[in-house]
Amino acid sequence: MHTENSRERERERAMADALVGAEVRSIFIYPIKSCRGISVSQAPITLTGFRWDRQWLIVNGKGRAYTQRVEPKLALVRVELPMEAFSEDWEPTKSSCLVIRAPGMDELKVPLRRPGDISCGVSVWEWSGSAFDEGEEASKWFSNYLGKPSQLVRFNEATENRAVDPNYACGYKVTFSDGYPFMLLSQSSLDALNKLLKEPIPINRFRPNILVGGCEPFSEDLWKEIKINKFTFQGVKLCSRCKVPTINQETAIAGSEPTKTLMTFRSDKVLRPTRKHQGKVYFGQNLVCKDSFTGGKGKMIKVGDPVRVVEMVPSCDDAPA
Template identity: 70%
Template sequence: MEVISGEPIAVVSSILVYPIKSCRGISVPQCFLTPTGFRWDRQWLVVNSKGRAYTQRVEPSLALVETELPNDALLEGWKPNKCSYLVIKAPGMDELKISLTAPQEVANDVSVWEWYGSALDEGAEASKWFSNYLGKPSRLVRFNAASETRPVDPKYAAGHKVMFSDQYPFLILSQGSMDSLNTLLEEPIPINRFRPNIVVNGCEPFAEDLWREIRIDNFTFEGVKLCSRCKVPSINQETGIAGPEPNETLKQTRSDKVLRPDKKQQGKVYFGQNMVWKNNAAEEGKAKVMKIGDPVYAIKKISNVAEAAA
């Protein structure tokens, strides 16, 4: 492993937060960091009548659900009051407002992938809204951080946790990787297909594959696992309609067979790097807000993608 220091290798070009899992993200100029991800990221989840999570894999129309937060809600130290709302919009639907103060009602037997637990239920109005939109019984629930924890896979990042994210607190992707992929596609696609949290610009395509440890301004992140992709990148986030691309091209260029030919083959494709915030002692006492334009430094990196955890 190579240990590096010196000049920045990239800058943060976009920061994205997804308040409701599988719904549309919000592009923000800055955001407060927490150990489970950016503040408000995947804090809400739409579930069916049995408490099982809905995602775009089975309900692609969730891609059309927009969310808005108060501008100050992304800053350190901000606290919601009775006039603070998560605003939810979708085609053909009236606007729904969800109070950012925690609800009192509890929903038991909520599940997302491997995790089961309780969550906070956002009530009848939200349930009716999502039931009408999806055409089936639904509820909107909120992660209850006061009583629940959801650890990530200890094989890759022991001691870290998430709310309703798929696997890890942060997903980083470089604009160079996106541009490289688009040169191979007949019709270029936007980066929102891959739902990153942090987009960086200025580095070589797929440089993020090799990052074992980076620093963004004063914050240290560990690259723990290449991000294996499901069908969601094939869903047009403006229409909710799936197509063959970019997944077909990714199979040809970013599969484990191509990137990791000497490793055990799992039939996966990779795009982006999962990361955790190390939150070390040197960062204590400093403001915990990441901003667009923050410099990115490579601290440790591996020599080739075949060495990366996946």
């Protein structure tokens, strides 16, 4: 009983610490899966995550997704959206474009108004369905850049439904994200990792949507429910990391770090000693937003918004992963 009371007091202290001064430091949108992200000061929230996040996907000749895991050159593809695209209720005009650039390539402009052509047999991880085909010019551009048949497609939310794993969050959906609508990481966690690395790495290695400041390192592991401004988010799964964080986003060259160092203190063996070990490393927390998005205005998150912890789990061993 004494031990249980001590753990409860520790958890209450951790929650109190997490309540003080935490705020949104940065917001990142990744319009094309596995290409570079955009740092924005605000972003509209939708059922599938931030608006414009992972709306587009590059696929091979068989419709299968390309990612940095197999095509690290995608790290060098820069994308740009109109500034007003992140304003509330903004809708594209005929001239609105997604602008795409890469080394050695001419600029590509993709109209934001949805195309009429449909491409069937598009697949990413476990999901397959149809998507909008962004046309021959985009196909040639990515085929030339990657040196193999490629196509740019856009998720068709009107006809397709890609569900989040119901074992972790039932009733939620995504577009072309790996698995969850939002991924959150704290600046203090990155700082703690960088103290252990010979060469510090930037946040873009981990591709979060929300970067939080003003909390203890790795405190986000334990966040079961938080409020960002007035919106309620649920932490549904510790984020297990793949090869992508080892890819330098400025050169597209992969190395051994930070995974080598993360394995020493962020592996499932270390963080989840009573669970089955699969050689995974964790860094960040996957989230869903519990609020309804039917009608109404003000569905925005902004840099500087306060982050308040509502509920925590006692340890990583108790967190879904």
